[in-house]
Amino acid sequence: MKLFLVVLFSFSFLTAEPITPIPLTIKADIQKVKLGKKLFHDPILSADNTISCASCHDIKNGGDDGLKFAFGINGAEGDINSPTVLNSVYNFRQFWNGRAKDLAHQAEGPVENPIEMGESFKPIVQKLKSSNYNAEFNKIYSDGVNKKNIVDAIAEFEKTLITPNSPFDKYLRGDTTAITQDQKDGYKLFKDNGCIACHHGINIGGNHYNKFGVMKDAKSKRLGRFEVTQNESDKFFFKVPSLRNVEMTAPYLHDGRYDKLEDVVKFMARYQLGRIITQEEIDKIVSFLNSLNGEIPESMRKQ
Numbered sequence: 405m406k407l408f409l410v411v412l413f414s415f416s417f418l419t420a421e422p423i424t425p426i427p428l429t430i431k432a433d434i435q436k437v438k439l440g441k442k443l444f445h446d447p448i449l450s451a452d453n454t455i456s457c458a459s460c461h462d463i464k465n466g467g468d469d470g471l472k473f474a475f476g477i478n479g480a481e482g483d484i485n486s487p488t489v490l491n492s493v494y495n496f497r498q499f500w501n502g503r504a505k506d507l508a509h510q511a512e513g514p515v516e517n518p519i520e521m522g523e524s525f526k527p528i529v530q531k532l533k534s535s536n537y538n539a540e541f542n543k544i545y546s547d548g549v550n551k552k553n554i555v556d557a558i559a560e561f562e563k564t565l566i567t568p569n570s571p572f573d574k575y576l577r578g579d580t581t582a583i584t585q586d587q588k589d590g591y592k593l594f595k596d597n598g599c600i601a602c603h604h605g606i607n608i609g610g611n612h613y614n615k616f617g618v619m620k621d622a623k624s625k626r627l628g629r630f631e632v633t634q635n636e637s638d639k640f641f642f643k644v645p646s647l648r649n650v651e652m653t654a655p656y657l658h659d660g661r662y663d664k665l666e667d668v669v670k671f672m673a674r675y676q677l678g679r680i681i682t683q684e685e686i687d688k689i690v691s692f693l694n695s696l697n698g699e700i701p702e703s704m705r706k707q
């Protein structure tokens with residue numbers, strides 16, 4: 405009877421929360437993951453063999469590049485901030501404007517983007533076929549090296565880039581000592597102020613589009629979802645970003661306009677919610693956000 409009550413209690417504890425923990429493991433095809441991991445880190449996918457996916461998505465350092473805008477081949481500068489690849493498997497769409505429906509479709513983008521990797525798939529397939537990769541692909545895929553299989557392997561690897569066991573997830577699972585009192589207060593403020601209305605679910609974001617600048621013009625140069633749909637009502641709507649590991653992914657926002665998390669929190673309160681919050685509240689929310697750093701993905705820990 406006692407055990408039954410405990411189970412019931414922890415179950416309701418979990419379901420009552422608008423944020424759910426990252427699972428401890430995820431199912432993936434090990435062979436494809438190994439191949440995808442190699443491709444992800446290999447500059448062979450770029451036109452001049454200088455840039456890999458990892459150049460802009462450093463998995464052990466937040467899964468992004470730490471820059472306002474990314475640099476691609478020939479030093480070309482982009483005009484949008486690199487998001488993290490960590491936990492991206494849980495995003496409902498990929499890219500700030502959601503133009504890719506999943507990770508495999510996403511992976512086609514940077515390779516063919518002239519200012520990122522600047523390559524088309526035809527020469528890449530040739531390069532891979534005349535390297536050791538040819539045998540590896542043939543072992544896994546009956547149709548060998550082709551575009552579909554290249555992005556399939558990369559997507560399978562990216563699937564494994566989950567960061568479980570953040571202090572906050574441990575707290576959600578019932579360990580009440582996993583986070584500090586300030587972090588608990590910060591979580592309450594995050595909910596009470598309405599941040600949770602947009603940042604919720606397993607990725608604390610990543611599950612819908614919302615307007616950047618709800619209460620006040622955010623002076624965004626990019627038009628967000630409108631760039632894809634041309635619908636007036638989609639202007640300035642961006643995929644709400646995940647806040648997992650956010651401490652490690654500065655600079656922030658799609659245009660990288662802020663370096664400090666406290667400035668973003670203040671901005672979000674003002675521009676998304678029309679609220680002026682105190683420095684103490686900002687500090688506590690930042691402290692809560694810092695409890696969202698998870699573990700380095702398992703596929704990156706073992707070689």
Ligand code: HEC
Pocket residue numbers: 444449455456457458459460461474475476477482484485486487488489492495497498499500501507510511514515519520521558562
């Ligand atoms: C030159 C830097 C650069 C390189 C190289 C690069 N990316 Fe990106 N990546 C970006 C930028 C910038 C964005 C955001 C673009 C946008 O939203 O319009 C992005 C977006 C993404 C996203 C979407 C994440 C999200 O939350 O929407 C994933 C996943 C991703 N990249 C994976 C990859 C993979 C896989 C490769 C290699 C095939 C790669 N990237 C190569 C800069 C780069």
Ligand code: HEC
Pocket residue numbers: 594597598599600601602603613614615616618642643644645646647650653655656657658659668669672673676677689
């Ligand atoms: C109405 C929806 C909405 C609300 C409410 C909201 N946000 Fe956001 N948040 C967004 C969107 C959309 C973005 C991305 C904006 C962009 O860069 O275009 C974002 C971005 C962020 C970022 C930057 C993430 C990154 O990787 O660049 C942080 C941090 C953040 N929000 C925290 C908060 C906090 C804290 C609150 C409450 C004070 C809050 N948000 C309230 C929609 C919202």
